[in-house]
Amino acid sequence: MLSALRSSVRLRCRYTTAASTGALRQLEKDGARILRAVQRRMDIRNELMHKAEDVTSQEGIARARQMKELESLHDAWVSWTKTRESLLETIPLLNDPDPTMRTLASDEYTGLSESLSQHISSTFPSLLVPPSPTRSLSALVELKAGVGGSEAALFLTDLLRVYIRYAGSCGWQSSIVQSSEVTGGGLREAIVEIKGDGAYDALRWESGVHRVQRVPATEASGRVHTSTVAIIVLPLGEEGEPSGDDNLFKMEDVKIEVMRARGAGGQHVNKTESAVRLTHIPTGITVSMQDERSQHQNKRRAFQVLRARLMDIKIIQDIAERREARRSIVRSADRSEKIRTYNYAQDRVTDHRIGLSIMNLQSVMEGDGIQEFLDALKQNWEQEIMEEAIDDVK
Template sequence: MLVRGCGLRGIPTKLPAIRLLPRWYKRFYSENNNSTVLSDDDTLHKNELPLVLIKKAEEYSKEFIDLEKRLTKGENFNVDDQKRFAKCSSVAETLKTYEESLSELRELEEMINMDPSLKDDAAKEIAIKTPRFNELSSSLLGKLLPVHPFADKPCLVELRPGVGGIEAMIFAQDLASMYMNYAHIHRWKHHIISQQVNESGSGILSAVISIDQPGAYDRLRLEAGVHRVQRIPATETKGRTHTSTAAVVVLPQLGDDSEKTADAYERTFKPDEIRIDFKRASGKGGQHVNTTDSAVRLTHFPSGIVISMQDERSQHKNKAKAFTLLRARLAEKEQQEKEAAGIAARKEQVNSTDRSDKIRTYNYPQNRITDHRCGFTIHDIPGVMAGDKLDDIIDATRTYDTEQKAKNLIVD
């Protein structure tokens, strides 16, 4: 059962009302709390959080009391103190409601054991209150999980073909259309920053899409990885199914692609850190191609990142777009390095476009899409590619990601 809600600034979410956490979660609770855990056949399982997570929530509650005392004494709070106060307050309030709801359910369960004549009435009350309790459990867990530092940012979606030649280029173009359709359905502002089309006219060599909705990065960041397609290409004469791949990279957008912003960001680099080369744009020809030095190539020496941009006729506009992309890649690289330093850091972006690194398969003959991280499968390729059903896959991967982070919280 999924209950639709509304996320950050209009970003759609689905809050799992029942069974957010899988079997490992139930086993952990049973082993550590001496509680009877219902089987998978039970439709209303009470998702109590493990004691170790409740203790973490109680620590936030104690910190909230201390911060509240400081506030009543008239102490000045800086920005960090204010953020911490808001987080602790939210956790404390949710924990209180969670414990009250859990207490009510336990009383009803005891009522059934003590007075069988009240079993039917108590069971009805349990059926009504359990979904609400599970929503509180999910909410409290979400508040305990660390928030991604770029969660509230817009994003850049970068696509490039992998293994498979022309078919891989066509698939990369299909994915680009899917994400633009998704943005259009949710009424998010978006535009193409850069797109290099294959000379034959079939598919793309690369594309970068800017999705300007705040919070879009958090919604789409788990789309990053190698996507694999299995289908019969239009050029296939013998009806054989081909396998191709395309890489998707999702980057946080930390600034716009205006020339003023780019100039300000350029000044943050030392002269020996970055090189800017200008050259004539390549292509089939035309009034502006190969006639002016409008193409820009940025080389950032410390990271080894190289960015080329030639979509605009203006050299200044190409330079601004190149710096926007550089800024996003450097921010993501820094965040990845921080995550890699952790005990259970998880690699979230693409290091190669090899088939073995796939996160998702689009099987056209079977009209099936399977995400290999969480095992979620949907039989509606047209609906997903049109953007209508993509939320179903995103919600499944986000739930899986929540489960993994909850494991890490318990281990830590």
Template sequence: MKKTSLIPKLEIYKKEFFEILKLITQPRIISDQKKYKTLLNKYTKLEKIVSLYEEYKKKLALFKEINFILENDSDPEMKEFASTEKYKISDNLSSIEKELSNLFFALKENNTEEEEDDRNGAIVEIRSGTGGDEACLFVEDILRMYTMYFKKSSWKYKIIHAQKGGIKGYKEIILDINGKKGVYGNLKFESGVHRVQRVPETESQGRVHTSAITVAVFPKVKDIEVNINLSDIKKDTFRSSGSGGQHVNKTESAVRLTHIPSKITVECQEERSQHKNFEKAISVLRSRIYQNEKEKRLRKISVKRKSLVSTGDRSVKIRTYNYPRNRVTDHRIHKSIYNLTGFMNGNIQEMIDFLKSFEKK
């Protein structure tokens, strides 16, 4: 039992609680929905801490009285009663301290923002890397793996943009995923370089080749969370190169948006309507700008974090899919699963759960 060692920390949280209470009643805060939502979220968590703190102080006062009786009262019955009560109060204090510790963890730096993101949908971008046609084929394999996982999770997805490979597969594909459970909270661990080791279909000598693709996962964000000035966007239209019949190929329905300040470029050509393609492209652009800003903040505090498994660094090799050995290995947590066939059929939750556990350590 920590007793009074928690008091200074709890006093700081109590002070912050009443400061936030004043802020969330101010019109300027209420009108800023993003700030108001963040403050209200923290207020709710601090309210639980302050409530427990008041109970904690009462138990400490009782604990002090009991000790006084045990040290100064000469009545044996009173001492016996006090001794029994001391054990009860000590257990109560330990229980409160444990609950407070869990609440402190929930208030760690950036936790509120991360929790909000985890509940959101996601934008997933899969691109071929080294390996030519084999990398394009692997993009298609990973796409199939994810779509089977989405089905098992009862999530819905739409293809926003697709660029076919030279022979088969895809050079690039972008997906929009939505679901009731935390879509981004699970998929965020997929960001990075995925490496495959296998004998390519195009290889006549039967040699094992290594190819790589990159996966980028962004949380879907609302208009109020990322404000984009249309004057900062360069819009280009072009004819779609994808499937869709004569209409798609003969009209400039495909849209390319470039955010001038960040130089982020997004394309969408899956819809027949230029307007719908524009809306989808804006959604992806908003998510990518948001993620960029988030990654900048994460880099600043990275030295404080025990785990960086979900920071979304697309340059880091995160996983190897070894077909000859039927093995998939995640290099961030040094975890291997010897059922690559099942993994590629969408059974990836086990690995994601390991990554979640590792991040919380």
């Protein structure tokens, strides 16, 4: 009987070792595509390290920048490699004759296994997403009332308050650059400037058509109306009127017209030529500005908006040339797409791009509920970029 017991113990020990090693193999098999993508990045890094380029040359500067971008991924890869080696060294100790040693080895094995799983499920995927080239940009948010008449104008005003409130919660500065009221209240259109690092990257998912379904205050029969507001979020670079050629346009391609401001206002309205209209001839983009009191201020604002619109076009074109643009960013760039519905009767806000619904409309309109949408949209986009990066590895 004692001989049989010893045989059983030896068999169980061999099974423990085999099972532990098999678990590591299975983990690496499940994460094979991610590991190959990381290894490919490490190969690129090694190639860059062995290139003897002058660090003051353009190529040398570009190489140094690329090396820096791969630094965090390299650190994570070193951590993965060391953790894996430690795990392999720990596995034989799971069969140590000393019960205390086996217990310590078991605890160590559990911690190392969890660390390796974390690398594959979280650490590597987050680092495979390239840094956003627009991560430091501020934003211009343009809102235009669509179908629904005065109700659309009122809803535009509601959304404008949402973005101004959100900007304040993020520590960003916001100011209304231009607005146009309608009879009976509400705004037909508005442009709000939101200044702060990361404002554009956070808010760019808001571009598209926002639909509201609710009973207007003026509706006596209680019938639900459907109205829409179109939103375009533009990247905002440096302020100011260019003195010469801009990296986005040439001054010779911009037609500048000045005229008298129209509408209600102060003494400058209808008396001085303070309003400015810019036309970018190659694209046909027109920007009119009259809200500021002087021609110089309106001109500066108009160039700011023109530059933002041209930068938006450039970003979309650059993204469309890359494989990862096949999905959400191309769709979100379609300004006619209905992206979100605000249903007051059902107390529900639904984002149609990711199928996310929040059953608390007031938290979105009056609280911090919009953050849940922005976080989910960002996560969805990063997941798609990571999958594309993995698919690029043959």
